Amino acid sequence: MSSKVSILGLKLPTDPRWVNLASISLEEVLTDHAFCEQKAATSCISLIQRYPEKQRLVEELAPIVTEEWGHFRQVLAEMKKRGFTLGKQRKDEYVNALMTHQIKGGAPSEVLLDRLLIFALIEARSCERFRLLSEGLEDAYLREFYRKFMVSEAGHYRLFIELANEYIPEEKVRKRWQEWLKLEAEIIAGLKMRGDRMH
Numbered sequence: 001m002s003s004k005v006s007i008l009g010l011k012l013p014t015d016p017r018w019v020n021l022a023s024i025s026l027e028e029v030l031t032d033h034a035f036c037e038q039k040a041a042t043s044c045i046s047l048i049q050r051y052p053e054k055q056r057l058v059e060e061l062a063p064i065v066t067e068e069w070g071h072f073r074q075v076l077a078e079m080k081k082r083g084f085t086l087g088k089q090r091k092d093e094y095v096n097a098l099m100t101h102q103i104k105g106g107a108p109s110e111v112l113l114d115r116l117l118i119f120a121l122i123e124a125r126s127c128e129r130f131r132l133l134s135e136g137l138e139d140a141y142l143r144e145f146y147r148k149f150m151v152s153e154a155g156h157y158r159l160f161i162e163l164a165n166e167y168i169p170e171e172k173v174r175k176r177w178q179e180w181l182k183l184e185a186e187i188i189a190g191l192k193m194r195g196d197r198m199h
Contacts, residue, residue, distance in 0.1 A: 008124040008157065009177070011185035018129070019136035021195020026142075027079070028196035031087040034075040036126065036198050039092075040156075041068035043119060051112065057163055064156060071149065078145065094199035095122060097187045101180075113168045117180050120160035122199075125184070127153035129198055 022029045044061040051057055079086060098121060102114040130150035134143050164173045191199075 008128055008154070009181055010124055010128060011181050012188050014125075014128060014132060014188070015193055016132065016136070018193055018195060019132045021193065022133065023137055023139075023195075025196040026082070027084040028087065029198065030075055030079050030082075030084060032090065032197050034072055034079070034086060035089045036092075037068050037072040037075060039095075040119075040122075041065050041072065044068065047115065047119075054167060056166055060159060060163065064159070067152065071152070090197070092197075092199060093191060094125070094187065094197075097191070098122070098184065101183050109168055113164055113173065113176055114180075116160045116164040117173075117177055120157050120164070120177075121180055121184050123153050123157035123160065125188075125199060127157060 041064075044065045048058050048061055048065075076086065098118050102118060103110045127150050130146045130153060134145075134147035134150055137143050137146070161173070161177070164177075
């Protein structure tokens with residue numbers, strides 16, 4: 001297993017051939033990336049709306065909303081520069097599969113924990129994919145473009161884990177995180193590898 005993957009906690013590394021597929025589907029993968037950034041911003045907004053009483057969560061996520069929306073604009077600008085157009089948003093099979101495993105109707109703390117850990121997983125997997133792009137693309141400018149995104153996503157991943165530990169006992173967070181890592185690996189293993197998607 002790649003040491004970079006183990007640092008993120010992920011149990012299953014992305015097949016390195018994914019980068020080759022992505023490199024020949026740049027317009028599609030950039031479109032998908034743009035919508036991923038947009039959804040990250042709206043997810044943070046939804047957490048703030050749902051948990052306004054959790055002061056640290058609100059204060060930490062408010063600037064992330066701005067940052068993720070800025071990323072969306074950066075990807076749009078890169079697409080425009082290359083003569084690409086933003087395609088239609090497509091169903092994110094990876095995120096949808098994660099969502100099917102979240103606790104529904106449980107204790108409020110369990111619901112919050114699952115939400116935070118799902119977002120942490122998405123950020124961790126995005127970080128891993130950005131690293132692959134930053135190392136494997138032939139285009140030197142895009143390699144640097146994705147290296148910057150990789151650093152940002154790693155910070156977001158850690159923040160969601162920290163927020164979970166802020167509001168839920170750490171032992172419970174650790175146990176549920178290990179369950180989620182196992183589930184995430186199974187989801188990745190079951191998905192068809194596609195170069196036109198970030199996940």
